[in-house]
Each structure stands twice: as structure tokens, then as C-alpha cells.
Amino acid sequence: MTDFTPTPADRFTFGLWTVGNTGRDPFGEPTRPPLRAPYIVEKLAGLGAYGVNLHDNDLVPIDASAAERDRIVAEFRQALSDHGLVVPMATTNLFSDPAFKDGAFTSADAQVRAYALQKTMRSMDLGAELGAHTYVFWGGREGTEVDAGGKLLSALGWFRDSLNFLAEYSEAQGYGYRFALEPKPNEPRADIFLPTVGSALGFIGTLDRPDLFGVNPEFAHETMAGLNFAHAVAQALDAGKLFHIDLNDQKMSRFDQDLRFGSENLKGAFTLVKLLEDSGYDGPLHFDAHALRTEDEAGVWAFARGCMRTYLILKDKARQFDADPEIQAALAEYHRADEELAALSRFTPENAASLKERTFDRAALGRRGLGLEHLDQLTNDLLFGIR
Numbered sequence: 001m002t003d004f005t006p007t008p009a010d011r012f013t014f015g016l017w018t019v020g021n022t023g024r025d026p027f028g029e030p031t032r033p034p035l036r037a038p039y040i041v042e043k044l045a046g047l048g049a050y051g052v053n054l055h056d057n058d059l060v061p062i063d064a065s066a067a068e069r070d071r072i073v074a075e076f077r078q079a080l081s082d083h084g085l086v087v088p089m090a091t092t093n094l095f096s097d098p099a100f101k102d103g104a105f106t107s108a109d110a111q112v113r114a115y116a117l118q119k120t121m122r123s124m125d126l127g128a129e130l131g132a133h134t135y136v137f138w139g140g141r142e143g144t145e146v147d148a149g150g151k152l153l154s155a156l157g158w159f160r161d162s163l164n165f166l167a168e169y170s171e172a173q174g175y176g177y178r179f180a181l182e183p184k185p186n187e188p189r190a191d192i193f194l195p196t197v198g199s200a201l202g203f204i205g206t207l208d209r210p211d212l213f214g215v216n217p218e219f220a221h222e223t224m225a226g227l228n229f230a231h232a233v234a235q236a237l238d239a240g241k242l243f244h245i246d247l248n249d250q251k252m253s254r255f256d257q258d259l260r261f262g263s264e265n266l267k268g269a270f271t272l273v274k275l276l277e278d279s280g281y282d283g284p285l286h287f288d289a290h291a292l293r294t295e296d297e298a299g300v301w302a303f304a305r306g307c308m309r310t311y312l313i314l315k316d317k318a319r320q321f322d323a324d325p326e327i328q329a330a331l332a333e334y335h336r337a338d339e340e341l342a343a344l345s346r347f348t349p350e351n352a353a354s355l356k357e358r359t360f361d362r363a364a365l366g367r368r369g370l371g372l373e374h375l376d377q378l379t380n381d382l383l384f385g386i387r
């Protein structure tokens with residue numbers, strides 16, 4: 001048993017915007033002062049994180065001069081190298097500036113769409129300079145309130161054209177980015193385009209270079225849509241499209257809470273950790289969450305430590321789950337394999353004919369109890385720490 005202290009080998013990352021969150025919300029002013037990026041790097045490294053991610057404007061103000069930009073980036077790179085942190089993922093802020101009030105790539109205004117392309121190319125340059133290999137697109141303002149505006153179909157076309165353009169830009173520059181679309185159903189727009197992981201996966205198939213695109217699912221976002229996050233992640237894994245992941249927590253049917261990982265739905269978090277670990281996913285484990293508005297700076301680092309600690313504890317629980325004889329017996333009882341039937345279920349005309357003739361004891365199948373109540377309570381006991 002370890003003491004659950006993370007190391008860079010655990011691949012935990014945070015965004016500058018996450019631990020840097022000042023506690024501002026739509027009803028109240030910040031409750032904490034902003035933290036400088038090099039300081040965040042130092043603190044995260046001290047806690048055992050692996051990397052730090054950013055939007056362009058988390059680091060460089062939108063109106064910075066070229067000289068200011070270069071100075072800020074140089075200071076940040078120095079902090080990264082001093083403290084041994086990497087930048088695995090970068091993204092663009094296409095939602096804060098009033099110019100993006102009706103979307104960026106899906107704005108009805110061609111000037112805004114072109115400006116969004118320009119801003120994203122510059123942000124991709126910055127990410128590449130910092131060594132990022134994954135580029136996230138979260139379409140925060142890509143949506144509508146007024147569907148009478150009539151852009152539902154054209155918006156998807158504009159979105160596709162922009163992503164195709166940016167993928168070509170990345171290839172032409174030799175950046176080699178893999179792009180990850182991050183779905184969210186609503187907030188800050190009433191309805192955001194590509195609202196779920198399933199929608200994003202479907203859309204990727206319509207792009208010119210689908211091989212360069214995957215998803216960045218977020219626990220809070222699928223939960224807001226009333227969906228089961230682990231199911232969404234499983235579908236992304238099945239499609240070979242889990243390029244990145246945003247870990248946090250959330251109560252269903254609420255605003256985007258971005259809670260500390262595992263703080264709300266512990267069993268959902270366990271299912272997720274087990275799924276990720278069993279799948280061999282080896283990308284960054286990114287916490288897109290922030291400390292509660294009630295917290296001071298000490299609370300911010302308690303929050304960050306808590307995210308990583310919970311992941312590591314649940315990873316250990318997943319190992320115990322696999323090693324627990326009673327749990328494994330319950331699983332063996334539940335999963336009934338049959339090699340003859342598996343062979344028969346591969347289509348040939350003969351197999352089809354023989355399957356059609358076969359007799360099944362339907363009543364017996366219906367009578368069989370599956371033992372899932374028992375299995376689930378064993379899982380609870382494991383999570384409670386009494387097994």
C-alpha cells in the first residue's frame with residue numbers, strides 16, 4: 001500500500017485556468033487573487049503533477065504586444081524547465097472576448113469566423129512552441145439561444161470547414177497535433193453544438209482527416225446531459241478516439257460545477273478509473289475542475305491534492321477488485337460464456353441455418369438470477385474500505 005502521493009509517472013495534469021480559478025461566478029466577484037503562471041508551475045510540480053495545460057489567454061493577455069508575449073512565454077518556459085513540468089495539451093480561448101458572443105467557428109458573421117481561425121492558428125503556434133501534442137476544441141460559445149436565426153445546418157458546415165482548415169495548418173507547419181473535440185450540452189449557451197460524446201464521434205466521421213480527430217470527454221458535461229460518463233468514455237475507447245480526458249465531478253441537472261474529482265459520485269469515479277486503467281489508456285489524466293469559491297489558496301492546493309489522491313486510491317481499489325476472490329466469483333457467475341455458441345454467432349449460411357433450428361430453454365433463461373445485487377454490495381463494501 002502506498003501513501004497515494006502522486007509522481008509525474010501518474011500523468012496528472014491541471015489547466016492554468018483550473019487551479020488559477022479565482023472563484024468568480026455569475027453572481028459574485030472573485031474570492032481569491034489570481035496566481036501567476038510560473039508560480040502555478042512551481043506549486044503543481046511540488047505536488048507531483050506531470051503537466052500543465054493552457055488556453056492562449058491564460059498565459060498571454062489577448063492584447064499583449066509581440067514583445068510582451070515573448071517575454072511572458074520565455075518566463076513560463078523557464079519555469080517549466082526549472083520544475084520539470086510539460087505542456088501536453090493546448091487550446092484557444094474562443095469564448096471570453098465579446099467578439100465571440102455568438103460563437104467563433106459557428107458565428108453567423110464571417111469576420112468573426114475568420115478571426116477565430118487566425119486566433120486559433122496563433123494559439124496552435126504557442127502550443128507547439130511549448131511542446132503540446134494534443135489540441136482541444138471546446139466549443140463553449142458554439143451554439144444558440146435563438147434558433148429562428150436559422151443557422152443550425154450552416155453552423156455545422158462552418159465548424160467542419162474550420163476544423164479541416166486547422167488540421168491542414170497543423171500538418172503544413174509540421175506540428176503533428178492530434179485534435180480532441182470536447183462536447184458540452186449547454187452553458188454558457190442555451191444549446192451548444194455537438195452536445196455529447198456521441199455527437200462528436202459522429203461528426204468526426206464527416207471531417208477530411210478523421211484520423212487526426214478524437215474526443216476530450218468531461219465528466220461534468222455528460223452528467224449535465226443526464227448521461228453516464230463511463231459509458232461515453234467506453235464508446236470513445238471502443239472507437240479508438242479517447243485522445244484526452246477532463247476529470248472532475250458534477251451533480252446531474254445543474255450548472256457546470258467542475259467539482260473536485262470523486263467528490264460527488266464516488267462509484268461513478270471508481271467505474272471510470274477502472275475502465276481507464278483496464279483499457280490501457282496512456283494519455284494525460286487532466287483535472288478540469290476548480291476549488292470551491294469558499295476556499296483560499298490553501299484550499300486550492302488541497303483541492304488539487306485531493307483530485308490526484310482520489311484517483312490513486314480508486315486505482316488501488318480497482319486492483320483490489322480484480323484480486324478479490326468473492327468479487328471474481330460473482331463476476332464469473334454473471335458472465336456465462338459458451339464457445340460453441342460464440343462460433344455459431346459468426347455468420348455463415350450454415351451457422352445461420354443451425355442457429356435457426358436450435359432449441360433454447362427460454363423459461364430457464366428468464367428464471368436465472370444474475371447476482372448483481374450481491375456484486376454491487378461487494379463493490380460498495382470495497383469502496384467503504386471494509387473488505
Ligand code: GCO
Binds near residue numbers: 137138256288
Ligand atoms: C468548461 C470547459 C472548459 C474546457 C477548456 C479547455 O466547461 O468550462 O470544460 O474548461 O475544458 O476550455 O478545453
Ligand code: MN
Binds near residue numbers: 218220221256258
Ligand atoms: Mn466543464
Ligand code: MN
Binds near residue numbers: 138182218246288
Ligand atoms: Mn473541460
